Amino acid sequence: MAGSSDALSRFHAVIPAGGIGSRLWPLSRAVAPKFLHDLSGSGHSLLRDTWDRLAPLSGKDRIMVVTGRAHRAAVEEQLPDLRDANIVLEADPRDSTVAICLAAAILQHREPDVIIGSFAADHIIGHLSLFESAVREAVRVADAGYIATVGIRPTEPAVGFGYIKQGPSLEVEGAPTARAVESFVEKPDLATARGYLRDGGYLWNASMFVSRADVLLGELAKTKPELHQQLRELAAAWDDPATRGPAVDRIWPRLEKVAIDYSVAEPAAAEGRMAVVPGQFRWDDVGDFASLAKVNSGGRKADLAILGENARVLADASSGIVVSQSKRIISLIGVKDIVVVDTPDALLVTTTENAQRVKSVVDALKLQGSTDVL
Amino acid sequence: MAGSSDALSRFHAVIPAGGIGSRLWPLSRAVAPKFLHDLSGSGHSLLRDTWDRLAPLSGKDRIMVVTGRAHRAAVEEQLPDLRDANIVLEADPRDSTVAICLAAAILQHREPDVIIGSFAADHIIGHLSLFESAVREAVRVADAGYIATVGIRPTEPAVGFGYIKQGPSLEVEGAPTARAVESFVEKPDLATARGYLRDGGYLWNASMFVSRADVLLGELAKTKPELHQQLRELAAAWDDPATRGPAVDRIWPRLEKVAIDYSVAEPAAAEGRMAVVPGQFRWDDVGDFASLAKVNSGGRKADLAILGENARVLADASSGIVVSQSKRIISLIGVKDIVVVDTPDALLVTTTENAQRVKSVVDALKLQGSTDVL
Numbered sequence: 001m002a003g004s005s006d007a008l009s010r011f012h013a014v015i016p017a018g019g020i021g022s023r024l025w026p027l028s029r030a031v032a033p034k035f036l037h038d039l040s041g042s043g044h045s046l047l048r049d050t051w052d053r054l055a056p057l058s059g060k061d062r063i064m065v066v067t068g069r070a071h072r073a074a075v076e077e078q079l080p081d082l083r084d085a086n087i088v089l090e091a092d093p094r095d096s097t098v099a100i101c102l103a104a105a106i107l108q109h110r111e112p113d114v115i116i117g118s119f120a121a122d123h124i125i126g127h128l129s130l131f132e133s134a135v136r137e138a139v140r141v142a143d144a145g146y147i148a149t150v151g152i153r154p155t156e157p158a159v160g161f162g163y164i165k166q167g168p169s170l171e172v173e174g175a176p177t178a179r180a181v182e183s184f185v186e187k188p189d190l191a192t193a194r195g196y197l198r199d200g201g202y203l204w205n206a207s208m209f210v211s212r213a214d215v216l217l218g219e220l221a222k223t224k225p226e227l228h229q230q231l232r233e234l235a236a237a238w239d240d241p242a243t244r245g246p247a248v249d250r251i252w253p254r255l256e257k258v259a260i261d262y263s264v265a266e267p268a269a270a271e272g273r274m275a276v277v278p279g280q281f282r283w284d285d286v287g288d289f290a291s292l293a294k295v296n297s298g299g300r301k302a303d304l305a306i307l308g309e310n311a312r313v314l315a316d317a318s319s320g321i322v323v324s325q326s327k328r329i330i331s332l333i334g335v336k337d338i339v340v341v342d343t344p345d346a347l348l349v350t351t352t353e354n355a356q357r358v359k360s361v362v363d364a365l366k367l368q369g370s371t372d373v374l
Numbered sequence: 375m376a377g378s379s380d381a382l383s384r385f386h387a388v389i390p391a392g393g394i395g396s397r398l399w400p401l402s403r404a405v406a407p408k409f410l411h412d413l414s415g416s417g418h419s420l421l422r423d424t425w426d427r428l429a430p431l432s433g434k435d436r437i438m439v440v441t442g443r444a445h446r447a448a449v450e451e452q453l454p455d456l457r458d459a460n461i462v463l464e465a466d467p468r469d470s471t472v473a474i475c476l477a478a479a480i481l482q483h484r485e486p487d488v489i490i491g492s493f494a495a496d497h498i499i500g501h502l503s504l505f506e507s508a509v510r511e512a513v514r515v516a517d518a519g520y521i522a523t524v525g526i527r528p529t530e531p532a533v534g535f536g537y538i539k540q541g542p543s544l545e546v547e548g549a550p551t552a553r554a555v556e557s558f559v560e561k562p563d564l565a566t567a568r569g570y571l572r573d574g575g576y577l578w579n580a581s582m583f584v585s586r587a588d589v590l591l592g593e594l595a596k597t598k599p600e601l602h603q604q605l606r607e608l609a610a611a612w613d614d615p616a617t618r619g620p621a622v623d624r625i626w627p628r629l630e631k632v633a634i635d636y637s638v639a640e641p642a643a644a645e646g647r648m649a650v651v652p653g654q655f656r657w658d659d660v661g662d663f664a665s666l667a668k669v670n671s672g673g674r675k676a677d678l679a680i681l682g683e684n685a686r687v688l689a690d691a692s693s694g695i696v697v698s699q700s701k702r703i704i705s706l707i708g709v710k711d712i713v714v715v716d717t718p719d720a721l722l723v724t725t726t727e728n729a730q731r732v733k734s735v736v737d738a739l740k741l742q743g744s745t746d747v748l
Binding site for chain 2: 026312314316317327328329330331332333334335338340342343344345346347348349350351353354357358360361364365368370373
């Protein structure tokens with residue numbers, strides 16, 4: 001156990017807080033993205049819940065948040081303990097490789113033997129002790145030189161998530177459940193998802209990555225050498241106010257947008273350097289209103305989930321979800337699997353079955369120039 | 375034709391403008407009842423449309439409106455040509471016998487040989503020349519001593535309306551299509567309504583009554599002698615400011631609440647004194663949102679009807695009706711036969727199938743004390 005706590009003493013958490021969550025419009029928007037909302041009924045934003053989950057593992061001084069400049073004030077309000085040095089403001093979004101690997105490079109520039117763990121700002125997680133033990137194992141696996149992820153044991157044949165196919169056990173000390181990642185697989189169709197669930201060897205990909213910074217960046221250096229070099233330069237200039245601005249101005253516009261799944265995770269898996277720790281905890285990426293309804297009704301499909309402070313909802317023979325951000329009376333009669341999202345300037349009415357199509361509304365509003373409500 | 379225009383020269387229109395229209399909540403409310411709304415997309419309130427339909431028949435000086443005291447300002451704003459002497463303000467609602475027969479008594483007190491025609495303030499009518507010719511016939515029939523109604527030729531097996539069973543032709547000069555009313559029948563079930571439609575001898579009861587005032591009040595004197603006497607006293611006191619108030623204070627609280635169907639129409643039909651002129655025009659009482667959807671989509675069920683000035687609605691694969699009274703963007707995705715009524719302080723989401731149940735929401739809101747939105 002000494003080794004474990006040693007590794008954990010070098011652990012820094014990174015929270016990429018980007019992404020609007022278009023499929024949660026009009027709740028989630030450019031000015032108030034998903035991670036700033038309380039979507040779990042916890043009374044706190046998803047970002048704050050993420051912080052509260054990670055602080056016991058890393059300590060509050062070692063959580064770095066990567067977010068857009070527009071969200072600085074909101075993030076600082078949500079996270080009063082966030083150190084100034086630990087907020088990385090992106091000039092504009094450059095996808096997950098830049099967000100995570102820049103944080104890794106900055107942290108490694110400060111502390112060469114750092115282990116970083118990246119966790120999305122807008123997921124919902126339950127059973128925190130199980131989450132913590134999975135991350136602790138992942139840190140041990142990372143210390144052994146792997147890039148580790150935490151995969152979620154599926155509870156249903158979900159088609160909205162990517163999957164991780166587990167390989168053989170890795171026999172890492174202090175990480176008894178860790179296995180090699182055989183491969184990552186894209187979102188499946190329902191029949192395939194059912195097969196994965198029966199098989200038992202597949203886990204949901206929850207986009208959690210835990211790795212020594214040198215290992216992570218070494219992998220990036222092999223697959224994306226130019227991007228790696230650019231991030232190293234940015235990191236070297238980052239902590240000096242005199243050099244950061246010029247470096248950002250010069251380098252940022254040329255940074256390649258690529259998901260870390262493609263730049264690092266899949267290539268590392270192919271080389272046998274990717275590990276997975278199965279997580280038994282409740283997890284959801286709350287990708288759309290169907291997912292939000294499920295998460296907030298305890299999985300009881302016949303129920304109507306109600307989200308929103310002081311919501312005034314009068315429902316008869318109705319199920320699905322109501323999100324109330326106004327003070328209006330909302331009355332539902334005989335509507336099943338309905339989605340009603342009531343905000344001061346926009347109203348959405350759809351069904352859980354159509355939840356994935358919400359993004360198309362955002363696209364249509366963009367096209368017609370109704371950017372005031374996006 | 376000389377006789378016809380003689381009778382028409384004695385014709386006064388009466389518009390009872392009462393009733394909240396609970397099944398149209400939250401559009402229609404105590405402070406803004408159904409008749410004050412534009413439900414047909416005409417650009418005018420239903421009350422104003424009713425006035426505009428009747429003015430060519432009676433002249434603007436001979437239209438009387440019976441309404442609640444609370445609606446005086448709104449009614450006068452809608453009807454700038456309404457004479458002061460022709461607005462009858464009810465201390466509180468006393469059902470249709472009082473509304474119509476008090477108007478008849480006041481008018482007869484002014485002009486003994488008056489013929490009155492009563493027409494609801496909140497119905498939608500199309501094909502105005504057909505409406506006019508039906509009313510002209512009804513006035514001739516009334517002049518001949520009958521209490522006349524105009525019945526609507528059914529276009530579908532409606533279960534939301536009462537029906538009139540036609541008897542033999544009446545052979546009244548200038549009213550070639552008038553027939554005796556054999557009986558009034560209550561709202562039928564679907565099988566019965568289908569039978570009525572096949573039979574061809576049944577018309578929808580549109581609550582239009584045309585009668586000589588003396589005939590109407592004579593009928594009331596037989597069935598409800600006390601009420602008749604009270605209305606005569608009120609009418610005699612009405613036009614003198616010194617006597618009206620005391621008479622109202624004394625008599626109004628004791629007035630019996632009874633629908634004119636029971637106090638006059640059904641007894642008159644049983645005596646063979648009730649006539650009906652079939653109307654071929656488009657008519658709807660817009661009793662609920664299903665009816666409102668139908669009226670505003672031209673009967674095309676696959677369409678989405680949109681009501682509301684400057685409504686901003688973005689709909690995909692949706693049908694039913696949206697009523698927009700806010701400036702919000704309203705987005706619908708994949709919702710069929712939906713009813714969305716968006717007002718500044720209340721939102722209703724239901725389906726056309728459940729439209730009749732909207733009244734139960736109003737009852738529930740009353741019970742829980744949410745009278746601010748009723």
